[in-house]
Structures are given as structure tokens and as C-alpha cells.
Amino acid sequence: MTLLIRIIKSGWMDFKRNSGLSVAAIFIMVLAISMATSLFLFRESSQVLTKNIEEKLDMYVYFNDELSSDEILAIQKELSGVSGIKDVVYISKDEALQKFVLKHRDDQSIMESLRELGKNPLLSSINIQAWEASQYAAISNFLINSDFSSLISKIDYQQKKPAIERLASISSGINNAGIIANIILALAAILVAFNTVRLAIYNSKEEIETMRLVGASNNFIRGPFLVQGVIVGFLSAVIALLIFGVGLLFLNSGLKLLLSGFNLFGYFISNLPVIFLTQLAFGIGLGVISSHLAIRKYLRA
Amino acid sequence: MINFQKITKIYYSDGRSITALKDVSFEIQPKEFVSIVGRSGAGKTTLFKMLMAEENPTDGSVIFEGEDVHQIGRSNLPHIRRKIGAIFQDYKLFPSKTAYENIAYIMEVMGVSDGEIAGTVPQVLELVGLKERADNFPEELSGGERQRVAIARALVHRPDVILADEPTGNLDPFHTQEIIKLLVKINEMGTTVVLATHNKEIVNGLGKRVITLEKGEVIRDEAKGKFIL
Numbered sequence: 001m002t003l004l005i006r007i008i009k010s011g012w013m014d015f016k017r018n019s020g021l022s023v024a025a026i027f028i029m030v031l032a033i034s035m036a037t038s039l040f041l042f043r044e045s046s047q048v049l050t051k052n053i054e055e056k057l058d059m060y061v062y063f064n065d066e067l068s069s070d071e072i073l074a075i076q077k078e079l080s081g082v083s084g085i086k087d088v089v090y091i092s093k094d095e096a097l098q099k100f101v102l103k104h105r106d107d108q109s110i111m112e113s114l115r116e117l118g119k120n121p122l123l124s125s126i127n128i129q130a131w132e133a134s135q136y137a138a139i140s141n142f143l144i145n146s147d148f149s150s151l152i153s154k155i156d157y158q159q160k161k162p163a164i165e166r167l168a169s170i171s172s173g174i175n176n177a178g179i180i181a182n183i184i185l186a187l188a189a190i191l192v193a194f195n196t197v198r199l200a201i202y203n204s205k206e207e208i209e210t211m212r213l214v215g216a217s218n219n220f221i222r223g224p225f226l227v228q229g230v231i232v233g234f235l236s237a238v239i240a241l242l243i244f245g246v247g248l249l250f251l252n253s254g255l256k257l258l259l260s261g262f263n264l265f266g267y268f269i270s271n272l273p274v275i276f277l278t279q280l281a282f283g284i285g286l287g288v289i290s291s292h293l294a295i296r297k298y299l300r301a
Numbered sequence: 302m303i304n305f306q307k308i309t310k311i312y313y314s315d316g317r318s319i320t321a322l323k324d325v326s327f328e329i330q331p332k333e334f335v336s337i338v339g340r341s342g343a344g345k346t347t348l349f350k351m352l353m354a355e356e357n358p359t360d361g362s363v364i365f366e367g368e369d370v371h372q373i374g375r376s377n378l379p380h381i382r383r384k385i386g387a388i389f390q391d392y393k394l395f396p397s398k399t400a401y402e403n404i405a406y407i408m409e410v411m412g413v414s415d416g417e418i419a420g421t422v423p424q425v426l427e428l429v430g431l432k433e434r435a436d437n438f439p440e441e442l443s444g445g446e447r448q449r450v451a452i453a454r455a456l457v458h459r460p461d462v463i464l465a466d467e468p469t470g471n472l473d474p475f476h477t478q479e480i481i482k483l484l485v486k487i488n489e490m491g492t493t494v495v496l497a498t499h500n501k502e503i504v505n506g507l508g509k510r511v512i513t514l515e516k517g518e519v520i521r522d523e524a525k526g527k528f529i530l
Binding site: 002003006010013014017018206207209210211212213214215216217220 | 353355379380381382385387393394395396398406407410411412414415454
């Protein structure tokens with residue numbers, strides 16, 4: 001216990017007295033933690049963004065005129081159990097007409113044509129929403145090969161296909177590119193942080209040599225460096241948390257516009273304990289592992 | 302107490318071999334004051350490195366208090382080293398620790414209680430005449446003062462032997478005499494002292510045992526020797 005207290009005390013004193021190196025290590029570590037935090041926040045906001053885009057997509061299945069509403073409701077029931085389908089809404093001929101009239105009530109020529117026709121020309125339909133944009137093709141195939149395909153008049157997937165595919169590729173592209181870029185930056189920051197710690201320990205290699213020669217055990221030599229790693233990691237996590245908190249608070253209104261109304265600051269605050277613990281674990285882990293690896297080569301012999 | 306048995310050390314560099322020590326054998330008894338002399342590169346520092354197990358011999362063995370220091374295993378090395386107080390030409394003080402902390406370090410390593418450290422370190426600082434400099438960092442001390450801190454660090458835990466490798470190499474004549482007087486005093490208090498030096502005046506003034514090395518070989522070992530090269 002006495003030795004542990006001495007190791008902690010020694011680590012703290014070295015951290016204070018080598019303030020220049022400590023500040024440099026904290027700066028780099030804040031950078032690394034920020035990259036990891038950005039990755040976490042980017043994933044969440046890109047998922048929200050993708051979801052928003054995908055929610056705007058849908059597909060209509062029009063049925064032959066002679067089909068009764070009960071038959072269509074039976075098909076609707078069957079479809080709601082199909083995997084990949086999020087929502088199925090039945091739109092009767094009358095509802096379709098009501099919507100059509102509401103939409104075109106100011107267009108005299110359309111309204112005139114409708115009156116001249118004397119009957120409801122619109123078909124009953126089912127509106128389908130998939131969980132993901134990429135699932136519409138499979139759903140369309142399922143409908144074409146289903147038992148009730150002969151009852152279907154038209155599926156508007158082919159019309160919407162280019163737009164759906166493009167949106168699907170954009171949303172997955174945003175996701176993948178962002179994650180890859182962030183992982184590369186985070187890896188770069190981790191390497192820089194590791195090298196900063198390595199340089200700091202390299203700076204102490206003669207001291208380590210002397211510690212060995214006067215009879216200090218490897219644990220007694222290593223301990224203060226690990227304690228410094230913990231201190232640097234802890235302070236860096238706190239600083240990174242403050243930077244993100246204040247930064248998101250000020251940028252929130254702009255980010256809301258960019259992220260289709262997603263409140264990133266609100267998300268940050270509601271997940272504060274998880275984010276802080278992750279930052280803490282990342283910072284302390286990086287500090288301790290870097291110190292442990294860097295000092296290892298000086299403790300051989 | 303210390304027994305060098307047919308020690309040979311050969312270094313290999315760029316395909317060439319350099320013999321630093323060749324078939325060196327001698328014994329040092331407890332409470333002895335032994336000077337090891339020789340020109341630069343004669344093998345004095347290599348001899349010390351062998352005893353501290355900093356380097357392994359190419360051949361032969363070093364026995365310290367009945368144990369072969371190169372056979373005891375890495376985990377036991379700190380225990381052997383704590384029985385030796387080492388003084389180096391370049392002091393090897395910890396720059397971010399005060400004089401007091403530098404001296405206290407070895408006692409902390411050994412798990413000595415805070416109370417005992419607080420009682421012993423000021424006494425040793427007084428012995429080396431640095432009581433007033435306890436809170437100064439090495440960079441705030443003169444060369445002589447730094448070496449005295451190094452000596453204090455080497456003796457504070459009452460080691461069985463003190464190895465002083467060119468302890469006066471960087472000092473002026475006044476401070477040199479001061480340091481040698483201190484080493485003699487420590488020896489008179491019962492600690493074995495092994496001094497490596499190429500300072501003729503010091504060795505001739507001591508009138509104690511002298512082992513002379515030349516090109517890695519012991520060429521002379523006299524009980525009351527002189528510096529002859």
C-alpha cells in the first residue's frame with residue numbers, strides 16, 4: 001500500500017514538474033479523443049439523416065378495378081408480415097379521389113375533365129414503406145412473383161427505381177465515407193498520441209536506467225509513468241467533453257438545419273454519461289497502453 | 302565479498318571484436334578501500350558494469366556475497382543492486398526531483414517507512430554538507446554539490462559496498478579532495494569502497510590497495526599501492 005501511494009505521488013509530481021511535456025501530451029490526447037467522439041456522433045447523425053431520407057421514399061401497388069376492398073385488405077394483411085416492410089396503408093378508390101381533388105382543386109381543366117368523365121377513374125392501391133431504401137427492389141420482386149400478382153394492375157417501383165437507387169447509394173455513401181474518414185483520422189490521432197507518449201518516455205530513458213541501477217523494481221519504475229498516463233487521459237477526456245459540449249451548444253441551430261431538424265446537442269446531453277465514460281476509457285486506455293508499451297523496451301535487462 | 306573469477310568481456314561491433322576485459326580475477330574483502338586505476342578504456346567501467354549485472358561477461362563469473370550476479374535472474378537483480386551504492390562520473394541524478402527526493406528515492410524503493418526516511422535523509426544531507434540545499438533541484442547545484450548528492454544517495458540505505466566510477470572526473474581540485482575525504486569517511490564507518498579513477502594524486506594520497514588495469518588485464522594488485530602506469 002505504501003509503495004502504491006508512493007507510485008501515485010511520484011506520477012503526480014512528475015506530471016506537474018514536466019508541465020511542458022504534460023501539456024503537449026494532453027493536447028494530442030484531446031485531439032485523439034475528439035476524433036473518436038466525432039466518430040460516435042457522426043454515426044448517430046448520419047443514421048438519422050439516412051432515416052429521414054428513407055422515410056420520404058415509398059412505393060404504390062395499384063390493383064385491378066374489380067377487386068373488392070376486403071380482398072385488398074387481405075393482401076395488405078399478408079404484406080404486413082413480409083420482412084423488410086415497415087408500413088402498409090390501404091388507399092381505397094374513394095380516398096384516392098378525395099386526395100386527387102384536394103391536390104388539384106385549383107386546376108380548372110383537370111377538375112373539368114374529371115366531371116366530364118362522370119366516374120372515379122382512380123384505382124385502389126396499397127402504399128408500402130420499407131425499412132431501408134435498398135429493400136424496395138426485393139419487395140417489388142416479391143409482389144411480381146406472388147400469388148396475387150395477377151390482381152395487380154401496376155407497381156410504381158420501376159418509375160421510382162432510379163430515384164430510390166440513387167438515394168440509397170447516397171445515404172450509404174455518406175455513411176461509409178464518413179465512417180472511413182473518421183476512422184483514418186482517429187487512427188492517425190492515436191498514432192500521434194502514442195508517439196508523443198513514446199517521446200516523453202524516451203526523454204526519461206537515462207532516468208529509467210538510473211532507477212534500475214539503484215535497485216528499483218520494474219513495477220516501481222513503470223508505475224509513475226502509468227499514473228501520468230491516467231492523469232493525461234482523464235484531463236484530456238474532461239477537456240474534450242467541455243469542447244464538444246460548448247461547441248455543440250453554439251453550433252446547434254446551424255446543425256439542426258443541416259441534419260433535417262436532428263438536435264445533436266440534445267442527443268449529446270441525453271447521452272452525456274455514456275459519451276463521457278467512453279471518452280474516459282479511450283483517454284485513460286490510450287495513455288496507459290502507450291506508456292506501458294513505450295517503457296517496456298527500457299525495462300529489459 | 303566480491304569475487305571476479307576469470308572475467309573476460311568481448312564486444313562485437315561491425316564484424317570486429319574488442320576485448321574490454323581479459324581473464325580478470327581478484328577478490329575484495331568487506332570494509333576494504335580498493336582503487337582500480339588505469340587509462341581511459343582500460344576496462345574500469347566495464348568491471349563495474351559486470352558487478353551491477355548491467356552487462357554479462359563473455360566468460361567467467363562475478364560472485365557478490367556468495368551469489369553469481371549473472372545467474373540470479375532478472376527479478377532478483379534489484380535486491381542485489383540495493384546492496385550496492387553506485388556513484389557515477391556524470392552524477393545520474395533525477396532532474397525533476399529535489400536533492401532530498403533524489404536521496405529518499407532509494408529508501409522509497411526499498412519500502413522504508415516515511416518516518417524513517419524523514420529522519421535519515423536530513424542526517425545524510427548533513428554528512429555531505431548539503432542540509433541547506435535539500436529543496437534544490439540538480440540544475441540549481443554546482444558540480445561538487447551534485448556529486449555530494451549522488452554520494453548521499455549511494456550511502457543513505459547503508460549498502461554493503463559503494464562503487465564510485467570516476468566520481469571526481471568533472472570536479473575541480475578543491476571539490477575532488479572533498480569527495481575523496483567523504484569516501485574515506487564512509488569507508489571508516491565500515492562500508493566497502495571501490496573507487497575507479499585515473500587521478501594519480503588521489504590514489505597516491507590514499508595509501509590503500511590499488512589494482513591496476515591495462516588493456517583489460519590486471520597488471521598489478523598491491524595492498525598499499527601507488528599509481529604506476
